[in-house]
Amino acid sequence: MGILDRFLGDDRERAATKYAGRESASDRAARKRREGHRRSATKAARKGQAWEDKGRSQEAGTVWFRRAPKSNG
Template sequence: MSWLDRLFPNDRELAATKYKGRESATALAERKRKTKALFVRAYGVREAARTGQAWEDQDRCRERGRYRYR
């Protein structure tokens, strides 16, 4: 075992043996990274939907000659 292994042990191995039942730091970071990527993608979809709806509302207002649609 080198001195680097003592400073930075394998967290997955420690989570499986010494801290049984707990998630390793590497697995936690990976899960958060994946969740964040999904959230960012979903946020972009919601923002596009809002922009499209705003455009649709403005277009209907222009057709009817009023300022707002609703």
């Protein structure tokens, strides 16, 4: 037990009574981290899809193989 606990009381007890029903700072930070991860993952997926769509549109008129010459025989 620290010196402040002797003067102010148990901070866990105070948090359970005074701040009941509120999100804790550590829970809020964890939630923000998760949201940020989802946001960046979605952003990366969109960029990748745009890159793929651009490549497909550029390839639309091209032929990927060379046709064999017709034989006259």
